[in-house]
Amino acid sequence: ARISAHTKPIFNIQVVKSKNELLTTGEDGAVAVWSLEDFSEIYRFQAAYDTVRAIAISPDETEIAFGCKDxxxxxxxxxxxxxxxxxxxxxxxxxxxxYHPTGKYLISGSRDAQLKIWNLPTYELLQTIPAHMFTVYDIAFHPTLPYFATSSQDKSIKLWDAENFKLYKILSLEKAGIGHTHSINKLMWSNDGKYLISTGDDRQVMLWEMED
Structure with a gap:
């Protein structure tokens, strides 16, 4: 099926499994909600007046967070x-x-190169981390172990402890002798957590084997 409703480029999509719905959002600031049964548009709302770049759904699927250009x-x-x-x-x-897999925290990254840790359910800002030199493009939790990875326009991937939020390791051309030569835009863990997959503006897909 082909669905079309946005007036400007689409930057993110997410599936709400419990509701069997698909959410799309992008440069027009609108969020479109689609049925995954017949791909009809169920609902639409304006989350921002400009770009919505990021979407995150809480582990219990009770709330959704949008990261905005404003x-x-x-x-x-x-x-x-x-x-x-x-x-x-x-x-x-x-x-x-x-969202932290336990639902205790929401973690945000920005063009300001910072990570921010938000306590849930109070939404209190717990910590600000100067994580990278440039934009933080993705955040991905390991599927079984208590750490997460971030990727950036600065061409590096960083691994962080998910309990104390301390830097654990840096994966980059400078540090590892192998790595991306341009911005790293997306990260994904293998289901068993043995590999981290990254891709970026250099048109490369890299597979990182994690140490035991």
Whole structure:
């Protein structure tokens, strides 16, 4: 099926498994909600007046977070897509979001090169980490172990402890002797957690074998 509803480029899609719905959003700031049964548009709302770059769904699928060009993180209830909270701390557009697998934290990354750790359910800002030199494009939790990876426009991947948020390891051309030569845009872990897959502006897909 081919579905079309946005007036500008689409930057992110997410599936809400519990509702059998697909969400799309992008440069027009709109969020379109689609049925995965017949791909009809169910609902639409304006999350921002400019680009929405990132989407994250809480592990219990009760809320959804949007990272926006206006520097805000906007939290919505997944049950009815009503606004719940605005988080304002980044100084530049929010480019990446993910929930801690336990649901205790929301982690955001931005063009300001920082990671921010938000406590849930209070949404209190717990920590700001100067994580990279440039934009943080992706955040990905290991499927079984307590750490996560971030990727950046600075051509590096960094591994972080998911409990104390300390830097664990850097994967880059400079540090490892192998790596991306341009911005790293997307990360994904293999299901068993043995490999981290990265891709970027250099048109390369790299497979990183994790140490035991």
């Amino acid at each position: 520097h805000l993180i906007k939290i919505y209830n997944l049950a009815d897509y009503s606004i719940k909270q605005n988080l304002d701390s980044h100084s530049l557009p929010v480019t990446s979001l993910t």
